[in-house]
Amino acid sequence: LDTIEMNGCTYLALTPVYEEEDDSEDTEVVFMKLTQDEENPNEDLLLIVDDDDELDIVFAEFTRRIEEEE
Numbered sequence: 001l002d003t004i005e006m007n008g009c010t011y012l013a014l015t016p017v018y019e020e021e022d023d024s025e026d027t028e029v030v031f032m033k034l035t036q037d038e039e040n041p042n043e044d045l046l047l048i049v050d051d052d053d054e055l056d057i058v059f060a061e062f063t064r065r066i067e068e069e070e
Helices: 052-069
Strands: 002-006 009-014 030-036 044-048
Touching: 002 052, 030 052
Parallel strands: none
Antiparallel strands: 002 009, 009 030, 030 044
16 A cells, blocks of 8 residues: 655555455555565565554554545
8 A cells, every 4th residue: 555664664554455355445454564584684574563652653654645645
């Protein structure tokens, strides 16, 4: 859905894909943090944003961008 650059980090806003279609209008969004693999620097890793404060900041930026588009 979006890529967000903040505080020297890259975050991805993704939506899961399910085998069965969901007729609800609500869209689930998952935020992942892109980072380099320490063991293999040529590889990128996607990590779950598990810090609530960090997640709140990323979500606020994502929401701001969505509202700008409307």
